[in-house]
Amino acid sequence: MALDTSPAPSASSxxxxxxxxxxxxxxxxLIMVALxxxxxxxxLPLATVFIEAFRKGxxxxxxALRDPETFSAIRLTLIVAAISVPLNLVFxxxxxxxxxxxxFKGKAFLTTLIDLPFSVSPVISGLVFVLIFGANSALxxxxxxxxxxxxxxxxxxxxxxxxxxxxxxxxxxxxxMQEQGxxxxxxxxxxxxxxxxxxxxxxLPNIKWGLLYGVLLCNARAMGEFGAVSVxxxxxxxxxxxxxxxxEILYNEYNFVAAFAVAAVLALLALVTLVxxxxxxxxxxxEIAASRRH
Amino acid sequence: xxxxVQNIRKEFGRFPALDDVSLDIRSGELIALLGPSxxxxxxxxRLIAGLESPTDGTIFFGAEDASRKSVxxxxxxxxxxxxxxxxxxxxxxxxxFGLKVRPSSRRPPAAEIRRRALDLLELVQLSGLxxxxxxxxxxxxxxxxALARAMAVEPNVLLLDxxxxxxxxxxxxxxxxxxxxxHDRTGHTTVFVTHDQExxxxxxxxxxxxxKGAIEQVGTPDEIYDHxxxxxxxxxxxQSNCIDVTLSSGEIWFEDRPIGLRAASEPDxxxxxxxxxxxxxxxxxxxxxxxxxxxxxRRVAGTRHLELDLGKAHPPVEIELPPERASSTDHxxxxxxxxxxxxxxxxxxxxVAPRQVEAPATELVRTGT
Numbered sequence: 213m214a215l216d217t218s219p220a221p222s223a224s225s226x227x228x229x230x231x232x233x234x235x236x237x238x239x240x241x242l243i244m245v246a247l248x249x250x251x252x253x254x255x256l257p258l259a260t261v262f263i264e265a266f267r268k269g270x271x272x273x274x275x276a277l278r279d280p281e282t283f284s285a286i287r288l289t290l291i292v293a294a295i296s297v298p299l300n301l302v303f304x305x306x307x308x309x310x311x312x313x314x315x316f317k318g319k320a321f322l323t324t325l326i327d328l329p330f331s332v333s334p335v336i337s338g339l340v341f342v343l344i345f346g347a348n349s350a351l352x353x354x355x356x357x358x359x360x361x362x363x364x365x366x367x368x369x370x371x372x373x374x375x376x377x378x379x380x381x382x383x384x385x386x387x388x389m390q391e392q393g394x395x396x397x398x399x400x401x402x403x404x405x406x407x408x409x410x411x412x413x414x415x416l417p418n419i420k421w422g423l424l425y426g427v428l429l430c431n432a433r434a435m436g437e438f439g440a441v442s443v444x445x446x447x448x449x450x451x452x453x454x455x456x457x458x459x460e461i462l463y464n465e466y467n468f469v470a471a472f473a474v475a476a477v478l479a480l481l482a483l484v485t486l487v488x489x490x491x492x493x494x495x496x497x498x499e500i501a502a503s504r505r506h
Numbered sequence: 507x508x509x510x511v512q513n514i515r516k517e518f519g520r521f522p523a524l525d526d527v528s529l530d531i532r533s534g535e536l537i538a539l540l541g542p543s544x545x546x547x548x549x550x551x552r553l554i555a556g557l558e559s560p561t562d563g564t565i566f567f568g569a570e571d572a573s574r575k576s577v578x579x580x581x582x583x584x585x586x587x588x589x590x591x592x593x594x595x596x597x598x599x600x601x602x603f604g605l606k607v608r609p610s611s612r613r614p615p616a617a618e619i620r621r622r623a624l625d626l627l628e629l630v631q632l633s634g635l636x637x638x639x640x641x642x643x644x645x646x647x648x649x650x651x652a653l654a655r656a657m658a659v660e661p662n663v664l665l666l667d668x669x670x671x672x673x674x675x676x677x678x679x680x681x682x683x684x685x686x687x688x689h690d691r692t693g694h695t696t697v698f699v700t701h702d703q704e705x706x707x708x709x710x711x712x713x714x715x716x717x718k719g720a721i722e723q724v725g726t727p728d729e730i731y732d733h734x735x736x737x738x739x740x741x742x743x744x745q746s747n748c749i750d751v752t753l754s755s756g757e758i759w760f761e762d763r764p765i766g767l768r769a770a771s772e773p774d775x776x777x778x779x780x781x782x783x784x785x786x787x788x789x790x791x792x793x794x795x796x797x798x799x800x801x802x803x804r805r806v807a808g809t810r811h812l813e814l815d816l817g818k819a820h821p822p823v824e825i826e827l828p829p830e831r832a833s834s835t836d837h838x839x840x841x842x843x844x845x846x847x848x849x850x851x852x853x854x855x856x857x858v859a860p861r862q863v864e865a866p867a868t869e870l871v872r873t874g875t
Contacts, residue, residue: 395590398557401577402584403604403659413607417594 261479264472276470277477281450285458286477291366292441292454293434296373300430303374304381305423309415311382312389313397326382329375337375338443341368364446369454372440377430384426385419392418424492428485435481507568507662507695508533509554514563516549523549525719527563531663531697536689538706539699541716542742547699548667550716554697555665556580567662583656583694585666589648591640597651598623598636604659626654629688646677653685657692666698670705682709703743707731715739737850740780747823749796749816751779751849758849761817766794766843776852781844783811783826789841797841798823805829814840 234242266273276282310316311323329337345351345362355362362368396418400410416423438456445452453461455478462471509531516524524546531537539547552558554565556577565573572580591600599606601623605614614622627633630650640648649669656664669685670678686709689696700706706713707727715722715730715738723735734740737748752759756770758779767779789795798814801822805811809826816823825842 395586395588396592398577399584399586399590399592399655400603400607402555402557402582403607403655404578404581405603405607406578409607413603414592417592 258479261472261475264468265476267472268469272469273473273476276467276473279470281453282458282462282470282474284450285453285455285474288366288369288453289435289455289478292369292373293431295366295370296377296434297427297431299370299374300377300381301423301427303378304385304426304430305419307382308385308389308419311386312392313394323386326379326386329378334376334437334439335443338372338440341371341375341440341444363444364448364452366452368444369441369452372444373434373437376437376440377433380430380433381423381426384422384429388419388422421496425489428489432482432485436478508566509663509695509697510566511550511554512564512566514550514553514565515561516546516553516558517561523719524553524560527719527721529714529721529724531695533695534693535711536686536696536698536709538710538713539697539716540701540703540706540713542701544718545716546719547701547714547716551665551667551697551699554663555582555584557584581659581662583659583661583664585649585652585656585664585669587668587671589640589652591648591651591655593640595639596636597627597632597638597640597643600640600651601626601636601654601658603655623654623658626658627651629657629692630654631684644677645673646681649673649681653688657694661694664694664696666696668700669698670700670702678705685709707743715742717742734780734848737778737780740848740850745783745824745826746780747783747825748778748780749820749823751777753777753849760796764794765796767847769849772849777849778852779844779847779849781847783824784809785844785846786825786842787845788827788831789843791841795841795843796823797839800838800840812840 307322307326311319311326342363343349345355345368347356362371396414397410400414401407405413436456437454438460441454442457442460445454445457447453447457447461449461455474459471459474459478462468462474511527511529511531514524514527515522527546527550529550539550541547549558553560556572556575556579560573563573564571567580592603595603598620602619605619605622613619624633624636627636630653632647632650632654635643635647640651643651649672653666653669670681673681682705698710707730710727712724712726713730714724717738723730723739725733730739730743734743740746741748749760751765753769753772753774753776755774756768756772757764758767758769758777759765760779796816798816800812801815802813803810804813808829810829812825812827814823814825825840
């Protein structure tokens with residue numbers, strides 16, 4: 213007694229549909245809703261950035277980017293990312309390794325702690341560093357005496373960025389490493405490999421795709437971070453302004469073309485990252501599939 | 507190489523996984539660690555490998571104390587339950603891994619490594635598949651790659667954790683025969699863990715039956731099956747029935763009547779009688795026997811299995827008969843007597859000294875009239 217009660221045209225068909233297949237209307241509606249959201253909330257803003265940047269022509273766009281302050285902001289962003297991403301790569305692998313492969317007291321606490329930067333507002337994260345290294349802090353006089361500049365300088369920016377982007381690599385690796393377990397490592401050790409050989413030849417190849425995604429996400433956030441960086445930067449033009457900060461300054465000065473020009477470059481960096489990731493995925497799709505399951 | 511396990515104890519947290527276990531493994535033998543899950547068999551295997559360290563006790567490889575050595579120094583070959591092949595390496599790279607990671611002073615030249623890996627792949631009948639990745643192999647093929655990889659380092663002892671656990675029944679049977687052949691040809695001292703008694707009895711020279719972190723019995727498959735030394739082994743290996751009986755002046759009584767079996771040297775008291783479903787004889791006219799009502803009857807291949815109800819207070823008993831005998835007894839009441847059997851005294855009954863492992867109590871086992 214298989215009664216097809218669906219209102220779709222296929223109701224007259226004698227075959228009973230698979231339980232999980234939807235009617236045409238349901239499928240179309242779902243696709244339209246998804247596409248609509250993507251267009252409205254992702255594509256439209258992105259397009260606006262580029263349209264606004266080129267509103268007065270490519271010449272004006274080029275001029276805006278040639279401004280020394282803007283140029284310095286781009287350079288600073290790349291430097292900060294170049295320092296904080298490798299740091300978080302090392303921290304992330306170490307933390308994920310510890311959590312996924314060892315049993316120790318306080319493991320649950322460490323796992324929660326790794327998520328802290330996600331749950332704390334970036335502004336608070338920035339303020340924490342001001343409270344630690346600021347002139348009125350306990351460390352302040354010591355830093356002043358020896359002329360060490362942390363706040364309103366590159367070290368402060370790097371610290372804030374590292375803090376905010378800390379979870380990306382670890383979050384990506386922990387479930388992956390937990391799923392893979394320790395038997396591959398045990399196999400390598402039983403065959404006589406040293407700890408370092410095991411890491412290099414067995415563990416790293418097993419996690420390299422997860423690691424890559426983590427690094428790409430971490431990099432995107434490191435370049436785009438605003439809140440925490442804004443607090444520790446001090447907004448010294450041409451010196452401690454990163455790209456997101458430079459965009460805000462230009463925008464507040466009603467210099468829309470320049471603001472959007474910098475924003476376009478920032479967006480472009482993010483897009484390049486995404487394209488790179490997709491290209492790698494396509495190129496090595498077999499290997500990625502194989503690394504998920506035996 | 508000879509492996510001696512001496513008074514090994516292993517605790518995880520405060521839970522003892524192994525308690526004072528000793529075992530001598532002879533050089534070149536194929537030995538099975540058999541037990542239900544949680545019996546400590548895998549823990550024992552991992553302790554021999556050096557993947558775990560004992561809480562107490564010593565493990566000797568030959569005359570050398572191996573317990574102080576790391577897993578790398580012990581030079582063992584370990585085959586993991588799910589093979590743990592390196593998925594990003596080809597079959598050939600997997601097999602040669604153990605030789606490639608050696609320090610340069612002990613590492614054979616690259617051509618030699620390649621030749622040895624290819625030889626091993628031929629031994630495990632995988633020639634021609636050396637360029638494949640593990641994901642492109644069937645379960646049985648992966649299992650053989652894992653074995654070749656473990657043998658490549660010329661191990662002192664080969665350790666296999668549930669080697670056929672993840673394979674389907676057909677492949678499992680083939681690989682079992684094949685592993686025996688490989689063992690006979692290479693002569694590696696081999697220890698494998700299994701929960702499958704058929705596998706252990708068919709494949710191993712000797713079987714170690716384990717339960718709750720202790721060794722219950724060590725012996726050849728024949729010894730284990732024919733002369734189980736404890737109720738656990740009787741119940742775990744093969745089919746068996748157990749019924750509560752009473753001993754009175756050398757006679758075995760079931761409820762209120764003697765069943766025609768004598769245990770002359772045993773003192774009086776309560777005991778449990780164990781016998782296998784096929785070790786029985788049917789009796790016409792019951793003058794000292796067990797009798798029960800047939801409650802179920804199943805035909806299993808060449809024999810008929812009958813389930814008998816001996817009375818409400820007792821668990822059902824199963825017996826096996828040739829199909830022609832079973833059909834001739836169309837009464838619903840069947841009288842029988844065990845032909846081979848064994849008594850175990852109730853635990854806590856201090857009147858009887860515990861039986862020795864070396865001397866299976868043959869005086870208690872009788873063959874039919």
